[in-house]
Amino acid sequence: MTIVDEQGRPEPPVDADEAGTLLGFLEYHRATLTWKCAGLDAAGLRATVGSSTMTLGGMLKHLAYVEDHWFSRVLFGNERAEPWNSVDWTATPDWDWDSAAEDSPEQLRELWEGTVARSRELFAKAMEGGDLSQPADRAWPDGLRPNLRWILVHMIEEYSRHNGHADLIRESVDGSTGE
Numbered sequence: 001m002t003i004v005d006e007q008g009r010p011e012p013p014v015d016a017d018e019a020g021t022l023l024g025f026l027e028y029h030r031a032t033l034t035w036k037c038a039g040l041d042a043a044g045l046r047a048t049v050g051s052s053t054m055t056l057g058g059m060l061k062h063l064a065y066v067e068d069h070w071f072s073r074v075l076f077g078n079e080r081a082e083p084w085n086s087v088d089w090t091a092t093p094d095w096d097w098d099s100a101a102e103d104s105p106e107q108l109r110e111l112w113e114g115t116v117a118r119s120r121e122l123f124a125k126a127m128e129g130g131d132l133s134q135p136a137d138r139a140w141p142d143g144l145r146p147n148l149r150w151i152l153v154h155m156i157e158e159y160s161r162h163n164g165h166a167d168l169i170r171e172s173v174d175g176s177t178g179e
Contacts, residue, residue, distance in 0.1 A: 007035045007178065019132055022152045023123065029159030030116055033063065035178075036166035037109070044173045045105050056169050058097035059162050060108045064115040065096040066158055070151045071119040075126060077137030083111075123152075 003011040009031035012024035037045065037056050045057035065084055072078045079085060087095045100108060126134065132149035139145045146154070170176050 007031070009035065018149075019127060019152075022132075022149070022156065025156050026152060026159065029156060029163055032163045033059070033112075033159060033166060036163065036170045036176075040105065040170075040173065042105055045108060046101055047169055047173045049168045049172045052165075054097070054165055054169065055100060056166060056173075057100040057103065057105070057108050059166060059169075060112040061100040061103065062096045063159065063162060064112040066155070067112075067115045067119040070155060071122040074136045074138045074146065075148065075151055076122060123148075 002013075005011060010024070010027050012028050013020055016024060037060060040056065042057075045060070046055050048055055068081060068084060073080060084096075089095065092098065103111075126148055130148075132152065133147050135145040135147050136151065137145075167177070167179075
């Protein structure tokens with residue numbers, strides 16, 4: 001039975017196996033980002049805090065890129081999908097963050113939600129063929145290949161860090177606060 005909190009986030013299970021626990025925490029953090037971006041228009045998704053240029057819209061696009069990078073490109077060795085494969089990452093290393101200002105809230109949410117859905121499918125596919133210790137198809141430049149466990153924990157860390165940023169940005173937009 002999944003317990004959902006007052007913000008609509010699924011509580012991580014307290015009695016699952018390793019994969020279920022880790023995936024539960026990732027889903028919780030994905031839902032936290034959804035909550036922090038909910039109901040905002042383009043101006044809200046472009047708001048910044050202090051001297052930072054970080055926006056919630058940029059965060060959605062960045063995390064869509066990160067989801068695709070780790071679950072598709074690294075884990076399964078796939079080439080980058082659109083829009084990532086047309087980007088000159090050398091010339092514009094922060095393209096995911098910066099280009100979000102040109103996208104509508106609907107485009108940003110659709111991109112992130114679609115990428116998360118694909119990541120969920122790829123995780124399930126990986127688990128059908130093995131467990132969390134299976135190595136990724138794509139090696140890092142030094143030859144090391146992270147395993148699925150490392151990728152999952154890294155994704156939890158990525159969302160946790162950015163959800164802290166999202167708290168501050170959202171509060172600056174409309175005063176909404178919460179964990």
